[in-house]
Amino acid sequence: MEIEFTLNGKMTYEEIADDTTLFHLLRRKGCYSVKCGCETENCGLCTVLVNGKSRLSCSFLAARANGCEVVTLEGVEKEAKLFGSYLAAEGAEQCGFCSPGLIMNVLAMEREEILDDEGIKEYLAGNLCRCSGYMGQLRAIKKYLSRGEKRDEL
């Protein structure tokens, strides 16, 4: 079947099998940032944005992407570099395999609501990391979210 959707800002037409997942389609189209870490929707590595919401591309049918706006890390390179530089400044991007999924969910979180530490952890709970122990990621996220705030307001 044929679908039509916006991928990273560009209108895209694709011929897909009925059971193609968005994950496989995205990698086929060169979005190698999207990773797969499990088969049970537990790891969050495959997170992308669909119509602004963070979704697990491994269990999202490509057929359903018809008419949608899909964004991967490749489509938000500027924001990725910006938030990524906070991660890098903590040394918190270790093997990097969980980074794309985490960054997409952080961007979704930033757009959705303002949260305290516990709220941030809960929002990102579906993004597993085995290398960093999560502390460095939280330090980076907090610094990133409060960027541009004047020191005396903090």
Add this chain to the structure above:
Amino acid sequence: MIRFKNYVKAENLEEAFALNQKKSSVIGGGMMWLKVQSRVKMTLVDLSGLGLDGIEEKEDEFSIGAMCTLRQLETHEGLNACFNGVFKECTRSIVGVQFRNGATVGGSIFGRFGFSDIITCLLALDTYVELYKGGLVPLEEFCRMKSNRDILVRIHIKKDGRRAVYASQRMSKTDFPVIACCAAQKAGKLYVSVGARPAKAELVVLEENQNCLKEELAKRASERFTYGTNMRGSGAYRKNLAEIYIKRLLEALDQEER
């Protein structure tokens, strides 16, 4: 891997129902469990084009479409205001936000899963399931029904002034629950549901008794359920947990009142 043969986006409920009568068909709601169900010759009937993804607050009830996501349930202001935030409580521990952006109310309920926080919570409220052919069925009755090829269209939760509180215990914060409990109170009656026993949630209704200690009430309530053993816990432990959490929920309801 998700594997199936045909994808059909249903344009109306009649079409969805007709397609679903074939043994090789599966309804695609949130599709979070599709990998487990995958069969090579399967037809997937997608309901996402039927406009069933809204939460409507009416004067006497909430009408929630089957394609509403768990995240919508979690964040809906009206629902949480009306029921003391139980909808946030019973959804927040489910895997992660991305998962809840996909999983649907219909999928959670139709599956009648033992581990379902959602069913446990809804059972303590005045909830009805709206089936396409079967019409309105009280949730408790629906849970006891055998799974058939009907389509779950909506659920209805009556706004009857019930106050509800929810608690669960998990081995890690986003794991399946070891036990799930919900208690609601209205007009001298206590509605107590316990799920993840590990079997699916069941409801017990008690008379509120001011003279009876909460511990005693909780004990009586917990004894009305049966409990089993699985990887996450023993039946004996679950029974004790149910008693403890029901007591705590009853105490919380009391506090709320004051």
Add this chain to the structure above:
Amino acid sequence: MNYKMRTVNTSVVKKDAMALVTGKPVYTDDLAPGDCLIVKVLRSPHAHALIKEIHKEKAERVPGIACILTYKDVPQKRFTMAGQSYPEPSPYDRLILDQRMRFVGDAAAIVAGETEDAVDHALRLLKVEYEVLEPVLDFKQAKDHSVLIHPEEDWLSLCPVGADNKRNLCAAGREEHGNVDEVLKQCDYVVEQVYHTKANQQAMMETFRAYSYLDAYGRLNMVASTQVTFHVRRILAHALDIPKSRIRVIKPRIGGGFGAKQTVVAEVYPAIVTMKTGKPAKMIYSRYESQIASSPRHEMEVHVRVGADKNGILQAIDVYTLSNTGAYGEHGPTTVGLSGHKTIPLYRTAKAFRFAYDVVYTNCMSSGAYRGYGATQGIFAVESAVNELAEKIGMDSVKLRELNMVKEGDIMPAYYGETLNSCALDRCMARAKEMIRWDEKYPRVDMGNGKVRGVGVAMSMQGSGISGLDVASVELRLNDDGFYTLMIGASDMGTGCDTTLAQVAADCLECDLDEIVVHGTDTDVSPYDSGSYASSTMYLTGMAVVKASEEMREKILKKGAQYLNCPEDSLEFDGKRVYQPSGELEISLKDIGNKVMCFNEDMLTAGACHTSPVSPPPFMVGMAEVEVDKETGEVELLDYVAVVDCGTTINPNLARIQTEGGIAQGIGMAMYEEITYSSKGQMLQNSLMQYKLPTRQDVGNIRVEFESSYEPTGPFGAKSIGEIVINTPSPAIADAVANAVGVRVRELPVTAEKVYWGMNR
């Protein structure tokens, strides 16, 4: 020569950071050619069985299938999949495909095809007739069981590790110092207990994977997510029965290892497919396969006896470890040693000690290397026993350690007789006490709301490389314009060693970090390195970098002298130029780098190989604060503090992240992760839905500080940090729970239900 620390001990950003955070395609599956044959393995549903017949005709006829291999199609030379220096202590007990299935998930056949669909279809059509045999699933019954896991005549043990396949023994041993039984009899206080740790999965985010192809010379090239490129080359040569010179192994960016990829788990399958078909082949392990057929931590049952006199001075320590190596012997003989060698030496006062062990085969998944490598299991046991001893004596468990812990300058009879040249364990303990406010909180604080808080402590040591064995080499090259290429054989698995080794080089060569280009690892190009395991990378490879840098400086000076036409001893090199301190003459490094491209006979390359007769231990103290629900037994981890002595921290940020990450994994082992089997030998935690890795909500607040000693044999005083960081959480958390509610959990993980029954016995 002593160099100033300029980038060393600073938190420079990793060289590959931006590529990783912008999702660049640098991992194995991103690099694999699009036309790779897809390789999958048919896995045995039985824990113990013999293949009588495989019917593959129908499967072979599926369009797109390139080959289907069975035990009849593979070389009959047994080998080991363990990534260890040759000759390996691990027994040679594997074939690429065997007729005997030894665990649920063991490989019965290999299928390769053009698409995943074709391969899956063929797998469904394969019919295997099994003769099902009785499995041995209880490791306590395995030794001398009538059922043998490896009865074959061509099973081989190259090293004297006490292995005996006719007794289901993969290794056995015993060491004694003094008369432990006599000394224990004299003790005023004795604790004798048994502690049980389970198998755990490393569960790195990137599963096992590799692809292979034949290059222009007809050689087998393998790109693998591995920690041990050189061992992979040797193991493939053994497995395929071809010369090592016909194989090349390349490591790209990898998504975590933690020891899992120190075993050659996936590589043999695409390798043999490429050899048979001549085509590129790729295998990506699913998470399911990575859970049931991988290389997890060895399950161990550790029997500990510790005795002290009435003043709390330890007199004797007796450790017996029973280790479950599973279906194959990888890392079985070697992990068990650490359960004694990295525990007993923590205590300087014990007059007598004994360490004995048995490592047994069972029909469970084959165990492998996981961070800590046996020390983790031993530390849980010994530190728990010491905490129980403190309880028996009625002494604060921190004080008990202060009285008995090893000190800098000690000679350690329980640690190969090595002298401890660098140790800040006492400062670690003191600082950790302050950080968690131990004196206010020990042993417990009742919160008055049905919850009670408790604190617990544990300390640990590890090693830095394997003494007398591990070899690390590097090569440095000076390029035009004066930048350097640093060729390493060590594997950066996300830890950042590409960057930290460059830091060492930059400071030795007195140049900017950007002037060092790091290349690793490719067996055709990189100098030999045992691989990234045993916490050897900074200590050994880092020292090789120091040595190579020194040689490079000498060569630059010599060349500069030649160009300036003046004696070498009148010149100095400051990283930017060769110059006369008491004169005018100078030539820049840039000019030297450019001039040597013309009419020159002196290669400005330097190489060094380093090994060490000693393995100086890093040290660590971990303290946990938990809150226990007195009714349900639920345990909430509130706070975890850790103070680490890894010698100098080459990159404080990366050292901190290593520690936080290791502690999180340790918390998983302590509270959430478990591997168990059904009565038929099926591994039950076969997905991330069942095997619960800690999420960011499950690790409480982790706080890390460093108390640095200075190790004279390490680069800039550094020891190691990679493994020690996972060892303290299990005993510290179990201790905190015991202090809170009086329930001592001796079998991991610590769960609410165990605490509940402990309180309600």
